Amino acid sequence: MKIIIHGGFFSESDQSHETKTAKQNALKTIVQQAYAYLQSHSAFDTAAYAVSLLEDDPLFNAGIGSQIQGDGVIRMSSAIMDGSSQKMSGVINIQNVKNPVFVAKKLIGEEDRILGGEGAKKYASENGFEDFSTEIPQRRQEYEDKLKNGGRGTVGCVALDKEGKLAVATSTGGKGFEIPGRISDSATVAGNYANSFCAVSCTGVGEDIVSNATATKIVTRVTDGMSLQSAFDKTFQELKSIDGFAGAIAINREGNIFHQDSYPTMVFASFDGDSLQVFD
Ligand code: ASP
Numbered sequence: 001m002k003i004i005i006h007g008g009f010f011s012e013s014d015q016s017h018e019t020k021t022a023k024q025n026a027l028k029t030i031v032q033q034a035y036a037y038l039q040s041h042s043a044f045d046t047a048a049y050a051v052s053l054l055e056d057d058p059l060f061n062a063g064i065g066s067q068i069q070g071d072g073v074i075r076m077s078s079a080i081m082d083g084s085s086q087k088m089s090g091v092i093n094i095q096n097v098k099n100p101v102f103v104a105k106k107l108i109g110e111e112d113r114i115l116g117g118e119g120a121k122k123y124a125s126e127n128g129f130e131d132f133s134t135e136i137p138q139r140r141q142e143y144e145d146k147l148k149n150g151g152r153g154t155v156g157c158v159a160l161d162k163e164g165k166l167a168v169a170t171s172t173g174g175k176g177f178e179i180p181g182r183i184s185d186s187a188t189v190a191g192n193y194a195n196s197f198c199a200v201s202c203t204g205v206g207e208d209i210v211s212n213a214t215a216t217k218i219v220t221r222v223t224d225g226m227s228l229q230s231a232f233d234k235t236f237q238e239l240k241s242i243d244g245f246a247g248a249i250a251i252n253r254e255g256n257i258f259h260q261d262s263y264p265t266m267v268f269a270s271f272d273g274d275s276l277q278v279f280d
Pocket of ligand 1: 008009153154172173174175183184185186202203204205206207
């Protein structure tokens with residue numbers, strides 16, 4: 001059993017050292033909590049659970065604490081993918097739910113599995129997800145101060161369970177100040193992808209991640225026989241050639257954990273029962 005989670009990028013320009021330490025401490029606690037959960041749950045359930053804990057922590061830009069879009073409204077996106085069935089489900093630009101990842105997870109049982117905007121919210125309400133404002137005063141203040149720091153804190157989890165099954169979940173409040181209607185990479189196969197060989201969650205500039213098809217490329221390369229290291233190296237080389245900004249976490253079916261970023265301020269933590277690693 002293996003698990004790795006990320007809390008997106010840390011913004012050096014406008015976040016204090018204390019915020020960075022707080023994020024690392026939160027990741028440490030959550031990765032261990034999620035690993036304990038993985039003992040008796042599938043990788044799929046655990047990926048959703050870990051991401052829900054990250055969504056509940058206002059330090060991260062997902063769920064509670066999500067960034068505010070250009071028109072002053074919060075819209076969140078999340079997706080989950082089960083590596084063994086290769087099914088993905090998700091919500092795009094959903095408003096006023098506490099845990100977008102749980103709405104995404106609920107959709108896995110539907111024929112129509114990725115819903116956007118009002119349809120996503122209507123589905124959530126009809127399925128017992130209560131109205132919940134995820135806005136915190138600090139984000140409103142940042143919005144009013146026009147702090148355009150862009151994408152800082154999307155969250156994600158990749159898990160491998162005791163049956164050798166992989167899953168991934170990703171959740172975001174977006175990059176902040178975006179044009180309403182903009183679609184993040186997080187609920188696309190570029191930002192969140194898994195099969196039975198490998199699972200990957202990304203963070204960074206959504207447009208770059210989509211242009212580079214980042215998660216899909218890494219998973220496909222590993223499926224075709226490349227090592228995790230080579231698959232990441234080649235994919236990040238291609239990202240560099242379009243001047244892209246992203247980071248990604250992964251686990252392959254052999255249980256190897258990997259991470260790479262184009263700019264070294266991504267915060268993430270991994271745990272395999274013995275070794276707890278927290279990086280930035
Ligand atoms: N990838 C997210 C987006 O573009 C932002 C982030 O990862 O921080 O919406």
